[in-house]
Amino acid sequence: MFADHRYGRDRARKEARRRAGDLVRLIDAPIPDLSALRGALTACGLSHDGPFHVLTAAAKADADHGAAADALAEALRHTPDRPFALGRLPHGEVVAVVQGGPGPAVKLGELWPVAHACAPLVPLHGGIGAEVTSPDRLNSSLTGARYALATARSKAPDGARLDSVEDLTTLEGLLAGIPADVRAAYHDRVLGPLADDNTSSRMLRETLESFLAHNGSWARTAEALHLHVNTVHYRIQRIEVLTGRDLSRLEHKLDLYAALRCR
Template identity: 35%
Template sequence: MFTLRSLLDRTSLELRVLVPGRPGALDAPVAWVHNTELPDPSHYVREGEIVLTNGLWLERVPAAQFVTNVKKAKAGGIVFGLRAEMPDTPAALVEACREEELPLLEISVAVPLTAVSQAMADMLADERKQSLVGMVRRGDALATAISRGAGASGVLDILRREHDLPLAVVDRMARSLAVAGARLDGDQLHAVATALAKKPPALEVDLAELGPAALFPVGAVGDIDAALICLRPLRELTTPERQALEQTARFLSLEVAKQQAVQAIEMRFASELLEMVLSGGWRATEVPGRLRAFGVDPSGPLAVCAVAFSDGETATMHGLAEVIVEFFAVEGVPAVVAGGTQDVVAVLPWRHPEHELPLLGRRLARSIERRFPGLRPVVGLGGLAAHAAELRPQLLQSREACRVLRRTRTGPSVRAFAELGTHRLLLGLLDAETLNEFAGQILGPMKDHDARRSGELELTLRTFLEHDGQWAATAGALHIHVNTLRNRLAKIAELTGRDVGRTEDRVDLFLALTVEAMDRPQPG
């Protein structure tokens, strides 16, 4: 950084301070130097430049006017060059600079003004050289740290060797990946995640009592996944500090990409494990080995939980899986977590009483709520599997419980499959293909009739069963006459082959509608 003081330190220039200007003016950044003899150079001088002059304008304007014009351009000061015809700096110029608090330096007759320009050029070249050398050395150190597995914390340590700045790395899930000289609470972490979610990301984020902090995005695989946070406003950072922070953010992108690659591999292996469990047969023999790879004992009791959002939100499934992985890590529970299109499944060892499992589910739901404000997470639990060979029914049951909860906006957010009702217990034991075929055979003709004639037979049937077969209550709910209801139910009997007046036929219709509402997607 160039300053008037850095010029004064060059004794070869033989500079002398006549007016120091306002406090700190000699240490203020200097943009460049501008040699001029114009009476009014304000149209040409840039902000922060130093005006070099021999005073030839004194024949045209008074010194006070010249100083006013220079001050109007927001110049950093004046260097007055003495010459044989003017061996002393005019007193009027000194007085005018003192009144305007504009720095005034004097250069001896023996030194030409071009020497100041040359000195500035030399300092610029040296600064650029030092900046490039520093960048190369810093880059080597950062690359070495990442290649040796130092992680984000090791990267920050290298940066702080050069610049004593309070730093943190926060990802888009509001997780603190590393800190160095900084401490962020939960609200501040969420403020960073919110700033990262903006398009484009913010350059500064307000961290409440910590004040504004500079944000340097860390991208990986074409997206912004984290940020390097410096607990200083952008305006207070020097150019070298900003350059170092920007370079470090780029290297952190490598670290984040590496972590994402590892997570993607783990998630793929976890998804393959679920496919093995669901497939059964010879592939089931590989399940114990996969569980051991994730630190899960396949010979002990195993629990399965399926997690989703009640409003059907699926865009955040990848982030949901990350939060669940972190939750079990904090809980100290080894778990296999696999993300699908409709839910996220976790398989974990469970050596506690089965009735304590919902407590873990509720803690998990609260943890997810904090990360995804405004969304309602639901957790479906299967029964306990004595060992890996019994995982398949528990996996199906947990997913079924989760699907039921996902369709509700109120009520409990955590339920076990056994709590869903006897008919759901029975349905959960059958595969999706069999159930869909059963429902299609019964409801298909009625649904086709509704589609062709914009009818309301399906709605009528659902309402009738919801009102326990009470004719008057059903007609009132549908706002139709009882005779109209009678005609519709007769048509339903004709199309489905089931008479709502017979108990066994009504059960068939009820189960078919239940299967239809289950919305069973394919695994994964």
């Protein structure tokens, strides 16, 4: 009798995982099959009405994706007012669809350290996508969740962190979600010779950073660097020649500022 009960329970869990897997695979499709998506939501015990958030979680190593799934599930179980379905994509990514709102990031942000306690030696990262009101926007929320996940990895590569795409309010936060190789390519391409690791390039980068930090003030830059104003003028002109940017133009200042932050 007990063995039959356990078998039935295990079978139900496998079926729930299969249904959740079907749901997240449909969400991962760039062009959603809305009819199939609605059916998958129903099969997972979720309604067709929003709001929804999509969350994703990952560990640093592929072998630890199970720990990421356990951590995300543990955190979500502590928010019983928000039903969810959690599944895994074929490449191992853990994805959850959470129904209800507002503000899941607040509760889950507090619960993530508790969830991390399930596997304290495993670097765990999570991302929360933007709130969407209909099933056809779930893929958009997944895209945001992946970006927030990349930001969390960048900020705490060897720790545990959960970020929300709705908390990306600074340029540094935005850049953190961009892959490291893309940031490096942008840094090298925009700064040009200034990206080189030699004394002259380092001196010009320091001048540029100070000039931007002091809102383009020649006098304050000269004071901060203990230079004559004419020296600052010369260096800025040299920077403009080497990068092809005009530091009297806002968009060019932003290009160079972002390149420096990508270092």
